[in-house]
Amino acid sequence: MTRVLLSSDDLAHTRFGEAPAPLVETVMGLVTLRRQLPAAIGSRWPGCAWRAFPVTAQPLWDLIPRCGYWPEFLDPVVSDLETGLDMVCATPRRELREQLALSWKRTARPPSWLRSLADGESEALETVRRGLRDFYDTCIAPHWPDIVASFRADIADRVSLLATRGLARTFSTLHADLTWHDGALDRTGRTGEYSLDGSGLHIMPSVLWPGPPLFTIGSPGLGGNALIYSARRPAEHVSANGSRELAAVLGRTRTAALAALDKPCGTSELAARLGISAPSASEHATALRKADLIQTVRRGRGVHHFLTPLGRSLLNGNHGSGCR
Numbered sequence: 001m002t003r004v005l006l007s008s009d010d011l012a013h014t015r016f017g018e019a020p021a022p023l024v025e026t027v028m029g030l031v032t033l034r035r036q037l038p039a040a041i042g043s044r045w046p047g048c049a050w051r052a053f054p055v056t057a058q059p060l061w062d063l064i065p066r067c068g069y070w071p072e073f074l075d076p077v078v079s080d081l082e083t084g085l086d087m088v089c090a091t092p093r094r095e096l097r098e099q100l101a102l103s104w105k106r107t108a109r110p111p112s113w114l115r116s117l118a119d120g121e122s123e124a125l126e127t128v129r130r131g132l133r134d135f136y137d138t139c140i141a142p143h144w145p146d147i148v149a150s151f152r153a154d155i156a157d158r159v160s161l162l163a164t165r166g167l168a169r170t171f172s173t174l175h176a177d178l179t180w181h182d183g184a185l186d187r188t189g190r191t192g193e194y195s196l197d198g199s200g201l202h203i204m205p206s207v208l209w210p211g212p213p214l215f216t217i218g219s220p221g222l223g224g225n226a227l228i229y230s231a232r233r234p235a236e237h238v239s240a241n242g243s244r245e246l247a248a249v250l251g252r253t254r255t256a257a258l259a260a261l262d263k264p265c266g267t268s269e270l271a272a273r274l275g276i277s278a279p280s281a282s283e284h285a286t287a288l289r290k291a292d293l294i295q296t297v298r299r300g301r302g303v304h305h306f307l308t309p310l311g312r313s314l315l316n317g318n319h320g321s322g323c324r
Helices: 008-013 022-034 045-052 055-063 081-089 093-103 112-118 122-165 167-174 243-250 252-260 267-274 278-290 309-315
Strands: 002-005 178-181 184-187 192-195 202-206 214-216 226-230 294-299 302-307
Touching: 022 045, 022 055, 022 081, 022 122, 022 202, 045 122, 055 112, 055 122, 081 122, 093 112, 112 122, 122 167, 122 202, 122 252, 122 267, 167 178, 252 267, 252 278, 252 309, 267 278, 267 302, 278 294, 302 309
Parallel strands: 002 192, 202 226
Antiparallel strands: 002 184, 178 184, 214 226, 294 302
């Protein structure tokens, strides 16, 4: 069992992420493909990703075994892609060697380029940067609105529970392998005990990771301490005549916008949540407002969008009593 000890300072600084981390989703997507796991954003994603898979990302397979550990330096928990890639390339040589050695455990003779990577050679690091960026651009970015919408919907559910039941209860709902006991967060599986640095845990749902919770401990250069867990599938947020049917009527991005507004926000924030431009976000908000799915009120120089009862009903899959 893994135990992560949380002091009072850690608990005070434990918080949910504000947005998905591009490199977390990129690496989780690679692991999902490598291990043929079910993708949380829909059954079609693996096929789309395989068809679009860039040749420049193929060296990354050498870093991700079919089972076991993959290097933590690949997926810093930060919300900006380029910042994350810079962190990857700035990984200290000692960490490169230690983490790569762990992922090579079951490999009799690792490829020669990985030996160069362990030595921190710039060409090898550039191979990793190029592979991660190109895989993100071709296989992750086209699905980013869906990823953001699922991320936001999952956190909205958790925050509501956090407000009414507390952090310990919230931890227990993230995954069956997680329990809060005697001042520590316990996870079944690997054995180990870790103390944090008073900065708490960054709690991050991952839309492309369907496996057990993952910890990143004591790595400030990789976004700090983090708990990554599998976000609920979209069907768990929009039921019955849910997200697929709603997307067929509204369109995928507009449906994502409706889900993103489960937590009210302004146009700029909506654009950030969806990963689109502010004018595009304004256009989608206008269409949703004309359909009486959201309301918009002016606040100072900006505006604030929030769901109407009809919009929330559609989002939750409650389409009226009707006749059956």
